[in-house]
Amino acid sequence: MNAAVGHSAVVLGLVGALVGMVTLGLGLARGKAGWLRSGQSYPWLVLLAAVVAAGAMEHALVTRDFSLAYVAQNDGLGTPLLFRITGMWSALQGSLLLWTLILAGYLVAVAWHFRRRASDALVAWATFVGLGVAAFFFGLMLLPAANPFKTLVGPVPTNGPGPNPLLQDNPLVAFHPPMLYLGFVGFTVPFMFAVAALITGRLGEGWLVETRRWTLFAWGFLTLGLVLGMFWSYEVLGWGGYWSWDPVENAAFLPWLTGTAYLHSVMVQERRGMLRVWNLSLVLATFALTIFGTFLTRSGVIESVHAFSTSTVGPVILGFFGIIMVTGVGLIVWRGEQLRSPGAIDSPLSREGAFLANNLAFGAFAFVVLLGTVFPLVVEVLHHQSVTVGAPYFDTMTTPIVLTLLFLMAVAPALPWRKATGTVLLHRMRWPAAAGVATVVATSVAGLRDVAAVAAFGLGAVVAVSALRQLVLSARLKGWRGLLGRVNGGMVVHLGVAIVAMAIAASATYGQRGQLSLRPGQTARFDGHTIAYLGTRTRHYQNRNALEAELRLDGGAVVYPAISVFNFGYEGIGTPAIVSGPLQDVYLTLDSSPVGHGPTVIGVVVQPLIVWLWIGGGVMGLGAALAAFPGRRRRPTAPASAPGGAEALPAPALAATGSE
Amino acid sequence: MGEESAATAPRITHKGARRWRLGLVWLAMVVALGVAFGYDALASHHRQSLDQQVAAIANQVRCPSCEDETAENSATQTAAAVRAAIRQRLLVGQGQAQIEAYLESRYGPSILLRPPAGGLSGLVWVLPVAAAVAALGGLAVAFRRWRPSPAAPLSDEERALLDRARRG
Numbered sequence: 001m002n003a004a005v006g007h008s009a010v011v012l013g014l015v016g017a018l019v020g021m022v023t024l025g026l027g028l029a030r031g032k033a034g035w036l037r038s039g040q041s042y043p044w045l046v047l048l049a050a051v052v053a054a055g056a057m058e059h060a061l062v063t064r065d066f067s068l069a070y071v072a073q074n075d076g077l078g079t080p081l082l083f084r085i086t087g088m089w090s091a092l093q094g095s096l097l098l099w100t101l102i103l104a105g106y107l108v109a110v111a112w113h114f115r116r117r118a119s120d121a122l123v124a125w126a127t128f129v130g131l132g133v134a135a136f137f138f139g140l141m142l143l144p145a146a147n148p149f150k151t152l153v154g155p156v157p158t159n160g161p162g163p164n165p166l167l168q169d170n171p172l173v174a175f176h177p178p179m180l181y182l183g184f185v186g187f188t189v190p191f192m193f194a195v196a197a198l199i200t201g202r203l204g205e206g207w208l209v210e211t212r213r214w215t216l217f218a219w220g221f222l223t224l225g226l227v228l229g230m231f232w233s234y235e236v237l238g239w240g241g242y243w244s245w246d247p248v249e250n251a252a253f254l255p256w257l258t259g260t261a262y263l264h265s266v267m268v269q270e271r272r273g274m275l276r277v278w279n280l281s282l283v284l285a286t287f288a289l290t291i292f293g294t295f296l297t298r299s300g301v302i303e304s305v306h307a308f309s310t311s312t313v314g315p316v317i318l319g320f321f322g323i324i325m326v327t328g329v330g331l332i333v334w335r336g337e338q339l340r341s342p343g344a345i346d347s348p349l350s351r352e353g354a355f356l357a358n359n360l361a362f363g364a365f366a367f368v369v370l371l372g373t374v375f376p377l378v379v380e381v382l383h384h385q386s387v388t389v390g391a392p393y394f395d396t397m398t399t400p401i402v403l404t405l406l407f408l409m410a411v412a413p414a415l416p417w418r419k420a421t422g423t424v425l426l427h428r429m430r431w432p433a434a435a436g437v438a439t440v441v442a443t444s445v446a447g448l449r450d451v452a453a454v455a456a457f458g459l460g461a462v463v464a465v466s467a468l469r470q471l472v473l474s475a476r477l478k479g480w481r482g483l484l485g486r487v488n489g490g491m492v493v494h495l496g497v498a499i500v501a502m503a504i505a506a507s508a509t510y511g512q513r514g515q516l517s518l519r520p521g522q523t524a525r526f527d528g529h530t531i532a533y534l535g536t537r538t539r540h541y542q543n544r545n546a547l548e549a550e551l552r553l554d555g556g557a558v559v560y561p562a563i564s565v566f567n568f569g570y571e572g573i574g575t576p577a578i579v580s581g582p583l584q585d586v587y588l589t590l591d592s593s594p595v596g597h598g599p600t601v602i603g604v605v606v607q608p609l610i611v612w613l614w615i616g617g618g619v620m621g622l623g624a625a626l627a628a629f630p631g632r633r634r635r636p637t638a639p640a641s642a643p644g645g646a647e648a649l650p651a652p653a654l655a656a657t658g659s660e
Numbered sequence: 661m662g663e664e665s666a667a668t669a670p671r672i673t674h675k676g677a678r679r680w681r682l683g684l685v686w687l688a689m690v691v692a693l694g695v696a697f698g699y700d701a702l703a704s705h706h707r708q709s710l711d712q713q714v715a716a717i718a719n720q721v722r723c724p725s726c727e728d729e730t731a732e733n734s735a736t737q738t739a740a741a742v743r744a745a746i747r748q749r750l751l752v753g754q755g756q757a758q759i760e761a762y763l764e765s766r767y768g769p770s771i772l773l774r775p776p777a778g779g780l781s782g783l784v785w786v787l788p789v790a791a792a793v794a795a796l797g798g799l800a801v802a803f804r805r806w807r808p809s810p811a812a813p814l815s816d817e818e819r820a821l822l823d824r825a826r827r828g
Contacts, residue, residue: 239733246728344806360795368788375775375784387781390773391730392720397788426682437689437696444696451700458693513715513732515740574735591735603735 002065006056006149010141013049013100016042017135024128033119040118040127043107046134050104053141054088054097057148061087066157069150070094076162078543078567083168089177090163092298092313093141093148098178099294100137102185107134110189110214122207125196133188136320145312165566165573168543172232180225180252184290186218187255190262191287194280198331203338205270208279212266212486213628219259220624226252227617238574240513240587240605242613245394250373251293254366258286261362267486268352271417274343277332278359284328285366291321296373347419354412361404368397395508399452403459406501409494410436410462413470429462431469436462448510456505463498467491489627496623499616503609511607515591517599527606529554529586536594543567546575549590549600553579561590561602585610714747717756720774721746724767 020042027035057070061084066072074087074094088094107130114123140146167173190211197207229252230242243249262282268275295317332339345352372389379387414428440458448454470491474482482488516524518533525531534550537560544567548560559577566573579586589603708716715732721742723734731742742763749759763771775781814822 238735239729241733244728244733345803346806348803356799360792360799363795364788364792367791371784371787375781379780383780385780386768386770387775388722388770388773389775389781389784390722390728392774393784396774397785423679423682426686430682430685433686433689437692440696441692444700449700449703451697454697454700514711515735589735592737601735 002056002060002063003068003149003151006053006060007147009049009053009056010138010149013046013053013104014135014138014142016045016049017131017138020046020131021128021135024124024131028121028124028128036121036124037118039124040111040115042131043104043111043127046131046138047104047108049138050097050101053148054101057088057094057097058085061085064160066160067151068148069152070148072152072157072160074160074163076160076543076567077158079162079168080542082171082174083163083543086167086174086177087163089181090167090173093146093150095177095181095298096137096141096146097148098181099185100134100141102178102181103130103134103137103188106185106189106214107131110192121200122193122196122202122210125199126192129192129195130188133192140313140316143313143316162543162567165544165564165571166236168566169564169573169575170232170236172228172235176225176228176232179221179228183218183220183222183225184252184255184293186214186221187259187283187286187290189214189218190283194283195328195331198280198335201335201338203276203335205273208266208270215259215263215266216624216628219256219263220621220628222252222256222259223624224617224621226256227614227620230617231614234587234610235576235578238576238589238603240511240576240589240603240607242610245372245391247373248293248297250369251289251296254293254369254373255286255289257362257366257369258282258289261359261366262286264355264362265359268355272341272343272345272352274341274345274352276339276341277336280328280332280339282359284324284332288321288324288328291317291324295321349415349420349422349425351412351415351417354408354415358405358408358412361401361408365398365401365405368401369394372397402501403452403455406456406459406463406498409497410459410466413466413491413494428469429466432462432466435465450509453505453509456501460498460502460505463501464495467494467498471495484626484629486627489623489625489629492623492626493620494623496616496619496621499612499619501616503612503616506609507607507613511605513603513605516602516604518602519597519599526604529604529606531588531602531604533600533602534558536600547590547593549588549602551577551588551602553586553588559588561588563590563593580611582611584608710747710750713750714743717746717750717759718743720756720760720772721763722771722773724771730773 020039023035023042024039026032027039059065060068060071061075062081064071064075064077064084066075070091070093071087074091075084079087089098107127110123110130111118111127114120117123141148144150162168193207193211197203229249233244234240234242259282262279265275265279265282269279295314298313298317345356347353348356372393375389376387379385410432411425411429414425414432416424436458439461440454443454443457448457468491471483471488474488474491476482483492512527514526516526516531516533518524518531520533520535523530523532530553532552532555534552537548537550539546539548539562541564544564546562546564548562550558550560552558557579559579561577562575563572564575574589574591577588579588585605585607587603587605587607589605591601591603594600718732718739719730721731723729723731723736723739724742725736725738726734729739731739731746733739745763745766746759749762754762760772769776775784777785
């Protein structure tokens, strides 16, 4: 029953998307506005199909309909309700349902937002492209390897293993993937409009302004999704870290890098009409990287903690990626002449100069991450050698890029458009620079010696004060409204980045880790903490049996790091116990259970400022939300307002462009 | 940024004195920064403890039985064996290169998380640098092409408009 309903819904989604494309295509070809308007109703049909399909899957998971292969593999009698619900995205087939559901939601939101412009060719083409993407994903689910509603042949099993233990260990799994998908899939919207602009030849700034908030929305959720992913890694995986340059983390990080570059360079285009090809390329790259990331995660080419399923859909996704790249690059080349802009950048020492440098740094960042991720694959295929490109490579290569980006974030907000003089810059930067110097001197006096980390603290302080300076100036003029709008919201994001950068520099450089072999009743000291081992206890949960170590930290509360054995004979997995504070986290793991009368091995990781990583991530999300609010609109007669650039900058910015 | 107005920008009067003061403040900051970083760089050459040396090498090596964890971060027994081997070899006076060569011969080249700089894998180090240099070069060419055209002189009418605007 679930299978029949779900399968029909997937077919309905595919047919709906295709018929919508045909309707819009014919309407565009024949210039019939009525057809274009009726074409806008197909996203609703696609959403209906996606909701029914996802609903059928959830119903099957919650009611444990083991006749479905997916449910039999990812659900079990012992699985708690929450993890039965999240089971929908614990393997490839189900996560495609989440993808289509979110994509259909975006398509309907676009159709609703532009409902009065349904007969506009730009909107029609954008919808056409969006329905095409939806058709691909619905079609993918009809392939045997990716079909979520495949039924089992033979007798229906009475129980299943449940999701991978790592996916039923922490409620975060209910938030991290949906947030990440909201970000990933959201980049489809700017892509749709970029392609539509290329096809219709309306290459001005119109499409940028139309999709500005959509991009920001997707970026904000991708940011939160990444931070939650780090949090999940820290809370669940038990190694004390939050980022391991795992191929799949990289796959999620890549669109964030190109998307962030785009959010900055787009301002140059709105303001000066320049960088059109570059911006289109960034939008194309961001969307293509989301598809490429899906290929990396879901094809099984790379083994990683995230490759929870392997399947044969790889070539199909890779083919789709190829189509996107060829189409996108082909369209840009085809429109090449029209994309030339007459403008010029006057001086490298200007806001637009800083944005160019920003894009160079983000481009280099993305290149390093992409190269490091695919390099082992390429070597394997071409030379049958195995090479590992791991964290030391990424750390070495990205540290200078990150420091460059921090420097740019520190200086750029103080740079006026067009051209700055040295005096203006030195005057505006005196307080931020003083904060940075004070931080460097203070950390040196405190005995910190790692040059890269101290540089990160110093630059982080400059970034923070530089952003605060802008916010204070803006708030003085406009009160609380001075915190809204792109520039000011962006400064809140910068503040969050400064916090994150300092937290990462601190925890990565000044962490201590060790292992303690203890017998019950023994106490050990580690990095200024006393850890008393009281003994072990066993606990039975619905889906697992846990062996928990009882540890008293610093004579205070007792905490219980555990090793859990899940039903169905999965390997035991560790669950850390974390004592968080504003200055330091103590992370305790049960590394090996006592054998006979032997000692128990307890892992200890002490890292500073970890909490600020999560706080900084939250501040970044808040900044993205503030940036999405419209700032005060400039008068259309204001001399610097380019067409469509109405919200590019708050009104008083005009004064600055000419000052000095 | 935009919110600079006459209030915060340097006044025309006493401009020279202000510039001097600003210059001195910056000079002092640069000196302080130089002293702090110089001291950090010089003082950081203290000897590492054995534990720190083991950690530094184990961080460059994959845990043999895991996918993506370093031998330092992993709690598995194979990782513990790697750490023990590193410690033992450090104690007999071997250096990082020797130890890594031993681990490579024992577990295969993919044990090293940092791809070697020579041979095919050297490309992974060289390509980003080459790309960055090419991009910087391209940008330099672009800036040369974007030579600003000399500003057209203002007409009297425009000058009057500007004056009125300045007075608000």
